[in-house]
Amino acid sequence: MRAAELVAASAAILTTHMDFIDIFRRTGALLEGHFLLSSGLHSSAYMQCALVLQHPAHAEACGAAIAERVRSLGIQTVLSPALGGIVIGQEVGRALGVRAIFAERQDGRLVLRRGFTLAAGERVLVVEDVVTTGGSTRETIGVARGRGAEIVAAAAIVDRSGGNPGLPVPFHALAAVALPTYDPGACPLCQAGSPAIKPGSRTPASA
Numbered sequence: 001m002r003a004a005e006l007v008a009a010s011a012a013i014l015t016t017h018m019d020f021i022d023i024f025r026r027t028g029a030l031l032e033g034h035f036l037l038s039s040g041l042h043s044s045a046y047m048q049c050a051l052v053l054q055h056p057a058h059a060e061a062c063g064a065a066i067a068e069r070v071r072s073l074g075i076q077t078v079l080s081p082a083l084g085g086i087v088i089g090q091e092v093g094r095a096l097g098v099r100a101i102f103a104e105r106q107d108g109r110l111v112l113r114r115g116f117t118l119a120a121g122e123r124v125l126v127v128e129d130v131v132t133t134g135g136s137t138r139e140t141i142g143v144a145r146g147r148g149a150e151i152v153a154a155a156a157i158v159d160r161s162g163g164n165p166g167l168p169v170p171f172h173a174l175a176a177v178a179l180p181t182y183d184p185g186a187c188p189l190c191q192a193g194s195p196a197i198k199p200g201s202r203t204p205a206s207a
């Protein structure tokens with residue numbers, strides 16, 4: 001199959017929830033176990049978008065699918081939080097034909113580095129891979145607003161927020177996925193005695 005056909009096939013696959021989950025399953029990106037999410041919550045499942053995005057055809061298709069949902073908004077720049085948002089942000093920027101830049105942590109705060117700039121009034125789309133509590137997306141929106149930019153929307157591949165990302169701008173996701181999350185103090189997996197693992201590492205999160 002030629003690359004363009006693969007992209008078209010992937011874009012079609014992303015249009016329905018079950019088939020979207022199938023991409024995650026087929027790429028090994030839907031993990032089951034006991035995980036510490038970056039939000040601080042625990043979960044019995046984790047969606048490792050990097051394992052989908054490692055395939056450039058899937059990454060391009062996800063970026064194109066997000067771009068289609070926001071194309072009418074007059075977006076001038078895509079801004080993503082490092083590291084999780086960089087690859088999908090780049091693909092959304094490619095599909096929209098606009099710049100894609102990223103914010104990264106310095107002394108615990110998200111900041112623009114590397115000479116990246118945003119002008120006052122610049123129309124910005126904030127793009128993430130997964131939104132769970134919305135915390136890092138809100139922080140990224142704050143970075144852009146601090147430069148005077150206008151945040152017209154936020155977008156992600158996966159919405160794990162349960163339909164309530166708590167964002168101050170319109171939010172678009174390719175798939176809304178209901179996976180269980182628990183406060184650490186009320187996590188049944190912790191109560192069963194298993195250690196929570198940081199996704200991507202093989203060591204318990206408490207180590």
Ligand code: ZN
Nearest residue numbers: 042187189190
């Ligand atoms: Zn737990």
